[in-house]
Amino acid sequence: MRVAIASGKGGTGKTTIATSLAYTVAQRGDRVAYLDCDVEEPNGHLFLQPQIVDRRPITRLVPVVDPVRCAHCGACAQVCRYRAIACVGERTLIFTELCHSCGGCLLACPQEAIGEVPVPIGTLRTGRSGGVEFVDGVLNVGEAMSPPAIRAVKQAAPDAPLTILDCPPGTSCPVIESVRGCDLLLLVTEPTPFGLHDLKLAVEMARTLRLEVGVVINRADAGDRAVWDYCQQRRVPILAEIPDDRAVAEAYSRGELAAQAVPHVADRMRALLATIESGVLA
Amino acid sequence: MKVVITAQGTDLDSAVDPRFGRARYFLLVDTETDACTAHDNEQNLNAPQGAGIQAAQAVTRLGATAVLTGHVGPKAFTTLQAGQITVYLGATGTAREALEQYRAGQLQAAAKANVEGHWS
Known part of the structure; x- marks a missing residue:
């Protein structure tokens, strides 16, 4: 449950x-699992004081454009509801800080010129406190998109x-x-x-x-x-x-x-x- | 050549809008004839984020080669630069006065953004 x-x-x-x-x-x-999903300001660890046994980076995918394949059609910029892509002349610019990692631009590109690369956004920590299985995520300072870090915390939930x-x-x-x-x-x-x-x-x-x-x-x-x-x-x-x-x-x-x-x-x-x-x- | 002046109204006697991305209007001016057309920027005015980037693309589509405005943020500047548009900052008074400041060489071409970006 x-x-x-x-x-x-x-x-x-x-x-x-x-x-x-x-x-x-x-x-x-x-058995019980505690997941701290407040990745912008996690504080459950202050009270449970878990012994952290594993730390790993949390990443999210952001698009990259292959300038050779790109035909400057603007389909990616048009489909991006977060306005993270600009097409000006022969340049396609991606503003990753506005990107929500939805992958829409990959689907929209008729040239298959868009790929995705992982960028680090935080740290996933797992451990134990007494009988409590502990997981939290710590979002990097300055990172605006917390949902991918929250997903990582939920995916790391131990079975309980x-x-x-x-x-x-x-x-x-x-x-x-x-x-x-x-x-x-x-x-x-x-x-x-x-x-x-x-x-x-x-x-x-x-x-x-x-x-x-x-x-x-x-x-x-x-x-x-x-x-x-x-x-x-x-x-x-x-x-x-x-x-x-x-x-x-x-x-x-x-x-x-x-x-x-x-x-x-x-x-x-x-x-x-x-x-x-x-x-x-x- | 054609320049865009950010303005609060639809003609050359309106005040310069000091904001680029969320300017009320873009005035597209032919510097040889002073012919002026106004382009509404209302969509970006109310955009939750990315107004500067969208505005920069709009200016590119208008075919301007320079922008006269008050301030520009980093993402808008990057986009304008990609569109090979020169950005002149510190324009004040009416759009007509800004045009004269530009012609008199009183406006400096910006080498970088002069205000911070905003988070959504």
């Missing part, structure tokens, strides 16, 4: 929940009955790439107007992608009740509520796992896991 943990709003506690959930499964003696995907914030391409194919999407939110605003976007995204969705309300006793009202209205199940507790923040600041450091979080993670595994939702 693949459980993706996303939020919409940043800083709601995705990594706290994802790492704590993985830790809880491992404590039970079961439960896979937890710690997703980036937001609801745009990197998140779509991360949550695609999951069996359950857990949306971590907080009971604030900002939390609710982004929760709505994330729920709409989940519905568009036809994903099973459940909500975890973090810092549940702060803020207002609007998140509960919304979840009831839209029939989104609330699977866990975690109270606002300074002990959680202090553990976080020391790089400790919330479920290891704070007993009531451990209890709630076990309960959340039971709900997920009961199959009522997924």
